[in-house]
Amino acid sequence: MKIALIGVGNLGLSIAKGLVDQTNFDVEQLVLTKRNVSNLDGWKKHPHVLVTPSNIDAVRASDIIILCVQPSQINTILNEIKDELDEKRHLLISTITGRKIQDIADVIGKKVAIIRSMPNTAISVRESMTCLSTNANGKAKIGLAEEIFNAMGETMVIDENKMQAATVVCASGIAFWMRLIRATTQGAIQLGFDAPDAKEMATQACLGAATLLLESGNHPEEEIDRVTTPMGCTISGLNEMEHEGMSSALIKGLMKSYEKISQIMIEK
Ligand SMILES: NC(=O)C1=CN([C@@H]2O[C@H](COP(=O)(O)OP(=O)(O)OC[C@H]3O[C@@H](n4cnc5c(N)ncnc54)[C@H](OP(=O)(O)O)[C@@H]3O)[C@@H](O)[C@H]2O)C=CC1
Ligand SMILES: O=C(O)[C@@H]1CCC=N1
Numbered sequence: 001m002k003i004a005l006i007g008v009g010n011l012g013l014s015i016a017k018g019l020v021d022q023t024n025f026d027v028e029q030l031v032l033t034k035r036n037v038s039n040l041d042g043w044k045k046h047p048h049v050l051v052t053p054s055n056i057d058a059v060r061a062s063d064i065i066i067l068c069v070q071p072s073q074i075n076t077i078l079n080e081i082k083d084e085l086d087e088k089r090h091l092l093i094s095t096i097t098g099r100k101i102q103d104i105a106d107v108i109g110k111k112v113a114i115i116r117s118m119p120n121t122a123i124s125v126r127e128s129m130t131c132l133s134t135n136a137n138g139k140a141k142i143g144l145a146e147e148i149f150n151a152m153g154e155t156m157v158i159d160e161n162k163m164q165a166a167t168v169v170c171a172s173g174i175a176f177w178m179r180l181i182r183a184t185t186q187g188a189i190q191l192g193f194d195a196p197d198a199k200e201m202a203t204q205a206c207l208g209a210a211t212l213l214l215e216s217g218n219h220p221e222e223e224i225d226r227v228t229t230p231m232g233c234t235i236s237g238l239n240e241m242e243h244e245g246m247s248s249a250l251i252k253g254l255m256k257s258y259e260k261i262s263q264i265m266i267e268k
Helices: 010-021 037-045 055-061 071-084 101-108 121-125 136-150 160-190 195-216 220-227 233-243 246-266
Strands: 002-006 029-033 049-052 064-067 091-094 113-118 128-134 153-157
Touching: 002 010, 002 055, 010 029, 010 121, 029 037, 029 055, 037 049, 049 055, 055 071, 064 071, 071 101, 091 101, 091 136, 101 113, 113 136, 113 160, 121 128, 128 136, 128 160, 136 153, 160 195, 160 246, 195 220, 233 246
Parallel strands: 002 029, 002 064, 029 049, 064 091, 091 113, 128 153
Antiparallel strands: 113 128
């Protein structure tokens, strides 16, 4: 595959790392673009990676173009590359928050296959939960998008009208889970562990909980029931957390995050 990543910042670099580390398919060429490429020198040593500030060169050299710029930057890029886009050759994959497939199609003015994706930064370690949606023009290429993102984690094809919700749960979700792990680390330090040990304990406990659910298919409460000894320490801690509003705070945070995406959608 010949892939271009346009706008390699936080997410673009994570995808680049995931792509070069995955082994499911050959990346014949990977083109990375950003305006200031000085921090991408390390990438030049990769055999199939080309670094360039030219989005047009990237589109000419690639079949699959993954757009990773901020929402406010996307229209400039689309206007810059639209004349180079070929309806038969190119697949455009957007990672842009709050931008509909139709918004992109309207700027391009061509029937190029467009797929909207929502990966997260764990794509760098091939553990992303990536949601995908498409419209009629992109349907024939949804399998190709699944192949790409399945090599770097899990994928789920969803209706486009659920993409904002998926952004909050899966992409922002990385930050939310990080904060929970950090809070657990702080608690462990207060209980007497040094910071590195506390972080390792919190992180492995989190991985263990997630793996239990993934491998058993159980509901979280079923696994909680196995841990909570009657009159024991776990239920005491858990109930105190709920009295302090833990579940409520998380749900309210997800709703606030969702509200913000509606605002991003208006700010074109
Ligand atoms: N960060 C995340 O976890 C996730 C982000 N997203 C979405 O991905 C997109 C990118 O987010 P994120 O990576 O955090 O943002 P960043 O700001 O980190 O990255 C955007 C990159 O685009 C480059 N850029 C800006 N203008 C141009 C241009 N004209 N041509 C080429 N490159 C350009 C910038 O570099 P330079 O200034 O050098 O050009 C920058 O490195 C957003 O739309 C976001 O909503 C989606 C899921 C998760
Ligand atoms: O915070 C944001 O707006 C983007 C979308 C999801 C992750 N980062």
